[in-house]
Amino acid sequence: MTGPHLVFYPSLITSHEASMLLTIDIGNSNVVWGLFQQQVLTGPWRLPTDPDHTAAEYGGCLLGQLRVIGITADQVTDVILCSVVPSLTPVFEQLAVACFHRPPLVVSSQMDTGLTLRYTNPRELGTDRLANAAAAYDRYKTSLIVVDLGTATTFCVITQSGDYLGGAIAPGLGISAEALFSRTAQLPKVELVPPKTVIGRDTRSSIQSGLIIGHAGLVDTIATRMQDELGQKTFVVATGGFSSIVAPES
Incomplete structure (x- = not known):
């Protein structure tokens, strides 16, 4: 597997050049x-997810980090938000308006990502x-399997023509x-x-x-059984916090 970090990619903004x-x-x-300037990434930075934190608390951390690299809030022209923690989505929507005076673009299945979703729902x-899936397909423009090794280990299957077929979800390395x-x-x-060896000596x-x-x-x-079902070999891309540990052993 290859392991570029693909979660954030500015092509998800389709209305104009940010x-x-x-x-x-x-x-x-x-x-x-992270902060993209003409598709060059500065960062990323991270904090533990805490549903009890407020927009002001997260905003203070975010603005403080931007100040460290010499960026002020009014220099940020667009904000895009991807969330799998529903209770924190409105917190960061509030943060975007309060700190950057603009609502964020929130990633959803209703937006145009360049993929045709064949998922049942x-x-x-x-x-x-x-x-x-959208970022990987935008970069490689071929059939592929995207493996995200994070809290959960997820698989996404995309065809040559950009159809998102589905995938798999398993417990991640950390929670295992x-x-x-x-x-x-x-x-x-x-x-x-x-x-050092598969056979552990202790x-x-x-x-x-x-x-x-x-x-x-x-x-x-x-990944192999997915390729068998597709009837073809595909490019396999790894991303996520544990990808640097697992991908070299794959």
Whole structure:
């Protein structure tokens, strides 16, 4: 798999060229934002997702980070928001208006992303998966499988002609590790780094093998079986916080 970070991509703004585009991704684990200037990304920065934080609290952090790089709020010309945490979506809509004096473009299945959604109910499609698929297809213009290794590990299948067919959703590497550590009395928490060998020589390396090599096996198996169903080989793109750990083992 190859691993460019594809979640934020300025082609999702179709109405005009944005000279300074603030992109905000509200995920289950982290809120991540970055600033695009003529398709050059500054950032990204991240904070833990906290549904109890207010627009003022998140806004203070965001504006403070922009000040560090010498950017003022009035220099931001557009804001785009992708959220899988419904309770925080209005918080960041309020933030955009309060800090940047403009409502954000909120990614949804109703917007024109360049894809034809063949999902049974497009409104059920997570906007993170939609953004991943749209960005990857915009960049590669070919049939592909996009694997997002985040809180959940998600798969999106896109055809050569830009049809979004569907995909798969599995527990992510992080929550798989948390479940293992919390439900076992004697297994220690370990750093999520690849082991030197698949055959673990001690408990720590055995856990790392099972978690990381096992997750790579999950990705490989699902991607291979998706390609079998399609009847063709496809490009496979990895993104997400755990992609740098899992993709090299795939």
